[in-house]
Amino acid sequence: MGMSNSDNQTGSCNPLHELPLLYQFSNTLLSTIRLNKLTHLILTMLTIEENHLFERAFLFLLNEKTGLLQGALGVSRNVDDTLITIADPENPLVNRWDISEETIIRQSGAELSRKTRICKIDLKINCPVLKKVMKQGRLFNSGDHPAINPATSLNFSKDINIGEFVAAPLVSRNGTIGMIVVDNPFSAENIGNDKLRLLRLVAAQSGMAIEHSILYKKLAEAHSDLQDAKERLIHGERLAAIGEMATSLAHELKNPLVAIGGFAGRLFRALPPGSVEKGYAETIVNETCRLEKMLADILAFARKPSICYSYCQVSEVLRECIEISRNALEEQAIQISEPECDRTWYVLGDAHQLKQVFLNLFLNAAESMPNGGTIKIRLEIRNDKLFIRIKDTGGGIPDELMPKIFHPFFTTKEQGTGLGLPIVRRIILNHKGTIEADNEDGGAIFTITLPLVKHDHQTNDY
Numbered sequence: 001m002g003m004s005n006s007d008n009q010t011g012s013c014n015p016l017h018e019l020p021l022l023y024q025f026s027n028t029l030l031s032t033i034r035l036n037k038l039t040h041l042i043l044t045m046l047t048i049e050e051n052h053l054f055e056r057a058f059l060f061l062l063n064e065k066t067g068l069l070q071g072a073l074g075v076s077r078n079v080d081d082t083l084i085t086i087a088d089p090e091n092p093l094v095n096r097w098d099i100s101e102e103t104i105i106r107q108s109g110a111e112l113s114r115k116t117r118i119c120k121i122d123l124k125i126n127c128p129v130l131k132k133v134m135k136q137g138r139l140f141n142s143g144d145h146p147a148i149n150p151a152t153s154l155n156f157s158k159d160i161n162i163g164e165f166v167a168a169p170l171v172s173r174n175g176t177i178g179m180i181v182v183d184n185p186f187s188a189e190n191i192g193n194d195k196l197r198l199l200r201l202v203a204a205q206s207g208m209a210i211e212h213s214i215l216y217k218k219l220a221e222a223h224s225d226l227q228d229a230k231e232r233l234i235h236g237e238r239l240a241a242i243g244e245m246a247t248s249l250a251h252e253l254k255n256p257l258v259a260i261g262g263f264a265g266r267l268f269r270a271l272p273p274g275s276v277e278k279g280y281a282e283t284i285v286n287e288t289c290r291l292e293k294m295l296a297d298i299l300a301f302a303r304k305p306s307i308c309y310s311y312c313q314v315s316e317v318l319r320e321c322i323e324i325s326r327n328a329l330e331e332q333a334i335q336i337s338e339p340e341c342d343r344t345w346y347v348l349g350d351a352h353q354l355k356q357v358f359l360n361l362f363l364n365a366a367e368s369m370p371n372g373g374t375i376k377i378r379l380e381i382r383n384d385k386l387f388i389r390i391k392d393t394g395g396g397i398p399d400e401l402m403p404k405i406f407h408p409f410f411t412t413k414e415q416g417t418g419l420g421l422p423i424v425r426r427i428i429l430n431h432k433g434t435i436e437a438d439n440e441d442g443g444a445i446f447t448i449t450l451p452l453v454k455h456d457h458q459t460n461d462y
């Protein structure tokens with residue numbers, strides 16, 4: 001369905017000859033909402049042999065966030081790149097092209113595409129060509145400007161070796177969203193007026209089609225985010241219900257458990273040393289202790305936290321936690337070193353709760369190193385935030401468990417409640433901080449960030 005060769009070479013324009021081609025372009029642009037496929041279709045329609053339009057075509061899109069004009073795709077005329085024509089003999093006006101996934105993959109992986117993607121053009125640079133195309137939304141034909149050097153005028157990578165070219169803006173409702181650049185480096189053939197007009201029309205339609213496709217992509221992402229939020233909400237509600245049940249159960253269990261523990265303790269002390277019964281009583285005492293700790297954790301988790309803020313010097317809080325844990329850690333052949341901190345930095349927080357955070361993390365680290373190891377702590381300041389990194393050598397957290405470790409009641413330990421990390425996370429979030437887990441050098445690493453505050457006073461705090 002392309003234009004005949006003679007039509008193109010005359011340079012004259014015959015709108016009636018162009019019409020079927022334009023329809024076919026138009027129908028093709030409407031045939032997909034997938035941005036990637038659309039970009040390949042556009043550039044291939046402009047370069048395939050049968051259309052006799054251009055030998056190479058490049059697509060650049062404006063990155064809203066960085067303000068840079070980013071190379072997206074480059075296609076060079078290639079015998080292997082064919083389009084599939086979908087034709088209706090009864091009604092030629094519905095003809096369109098399609099492109100195979102293999103062609104898309106081949107074009108994306110080709111050297112020219114790679115070189116194009118490397119191009120990131122800063123629109124703030126003083127470039128008359130880009131100003132005309134991007135700011136004024138007008139087509140630029142380098143053939144009309146003999147004073148301009150095509151090779152350097154677009155700030156393309158030198159590898160692309162651009163010759164005489166035409167750059168057409170991709171105009172959407174919200175301004176120019178990118179540009180298409182075409183050239184004929186193999187034949188060095190001039191780009192005639194008929195092809196210019198066609199390019200202008202195709203670029204205008206492509207701009208709209210690409211904008212729709214980007215909007216659709218954003219909509220799909222927003223929809224998926226909303227779906228995630230809905231699932232999190234349902235999950236949260238379910239957790240809240242479980243939490244409520246667990247709390248009332250914990251309350252019910254607490255008193256009898258204290259009684260059992262108390263009597264078992266008395267029994268233990270009264271029984272003669274070395275007797276089998278003393279052994280039984282000891283087991284009851286230990287197990288009730290464990291259950292009491294578990295109940296205390298559940299109640300602590302269920303309780304609404306009240307924070308008592310003061311200016312805390314985190315390095316001091318950490319130092320105290322290390323002191324508290326040192327004996328137990330040394331018994332387990334675990335080395336822990338105090339963090340180096342050359343300045344006094346403060347966060348606004350509840351020192352008692354922050355202690356709970358660090359002790360929980362030390363305990364988890366210790367539990368992952370039953371045969372000894374090291375716990376390293378690093379403090380670092382970046383962007384008004386304090387980064388606290390606690391790293392162990394206990395083998396790390398398996399990838400498949402990583403998403404679950406902060407879930408309440410998730411544990412891999414026989415004696416664990418699975419509330420340590422959820423409590424830690426909640427305290428950190430209440431302090432407007434973040435916590436992340438990762439694996440590094442054969443161990444787990446927990447990174448906490450806390451917002452820093454300026455503090456001049458030296459009273460009533462750490």
Ligand SMILES: Nc1ncnc2c1ncn2[C@@H]1O[C@H](COP(=O)(O)OP(=O)(O)OP(=O)(O)O)[C@@H](O)[C@H]1O
Nearest residue numbers: 364365368396405411412416417418419420421444
């Ligand atoms: N430093 C670590 N190294 C390896 N795995 C870890 C580490 N910290 C946490 N985990 C994994 O995360 C799980 C959840 O930890 P969390 O502290 O919430 O619960 P727990 O330690 O199992 O029980 P609890 O803290 O209530 O006694 C652990 O069971 C363990 O599988």
Ligand SMILES: [Mg+2]
Nearest residue numbers: 363364420421
């Ligand atoms: Mg724990």
